[in-house]
Amino acid sequence: WIKYVTKASFRESEWDELLAVSLYGFHNAGWAGHWEDPPAWRLTGSDKKYNPLVKVAQGLHPETGKPITWSRKPVPWVLALMEDPVDIGGGWYLLPPIRPPPGLPPEITQKLFWMDQVHRAEVQLAEQRARDERERASSEQQGWWYDVLKPESTEGDFPS
Known part of the structure; x- marks a missing residue:
C-alpha cells in the first residue's frame, strides 16, 4: 500500500483565474493509491543527503536516533524561522535543542x-x-x- 498526495502544479493565475481563486490557501490532506508491485525505489541510507529523512520516516530523531515523541502542536512558519531551522529535505526542518533555563x-x-x-x-x-x-x-x-x-x-x- 502506498500513499501519495495529489499536488497541483499551478504556477500562473492567468491560466484559469477561477481555479486559481478556488485553490488559493488550499491544503491538501487527501491521499490515494494502491501499489502491489515491488518497490520502485528505496531510501537505502547510502545517500547521506537523505539519511535524516530515513530516520524521520522510521520515527527516530535524525541526530540522536532516539524515538520521536510528537507532543507539540504545529507552530506558524514565521515562529519556526526565528529558531534558525536546518532543512533536512522533504519539507522537514531540524530545530536547535531547547536549552535549559540558566x-x-x-x-x-x-x-x-x-x-x-x-x-x-x-x-x-x-x-x-x-x-x-x-x-x-x-x-x-x-x-x-x-x-x-x-x-x-x-x-x-x-x-x-
Whole structure:
C-alpha cells in the first residue's frame, strides 16, 4: 500500500483565474493509491543527503536516533524561522535543542534557602500559637459554662 498526495502544479493565475481563486490557501490532506508491485525505489541510507529523512520516516530523531515523541502542536512558519531551522529535505526542518533555563547565582540560591527556612519557622510558630489559642479558648469556655450552670446554693437542682 502506498500513499501519495495529489499536488497541483499551478504556477500562473492567468491560466484559469477561477481555479486559481478556488485553490488559493488550499491544503491538501487527501491521499490515494494502491501499489502491489515491488518497490520502485528505496531510501537505502547510502545517500547521506537523505539519511535524516530515513530516520524521520522510521520515527527516530535524525541526530540522536532516539524515538520521536510528537507532543507539540504545529507552530506558524514565521515562529519556526526565528529558531534558525536546518532543512533536512522533504519539507522537514531540524530545530536547535531547547536549552535549559540558566541557573541562579549562588548568593541568590543561598538567600532563597534562608527565606524558605524562615518561612518554615514562621509557619511552625503560627501553628503552635493556633494550638495554644484553641486550648485557651476551650478551657475558658469550660469555665464559663461551669459558672453558668453551677448552683447558687446547695439547695439547687444540681447535685454537688
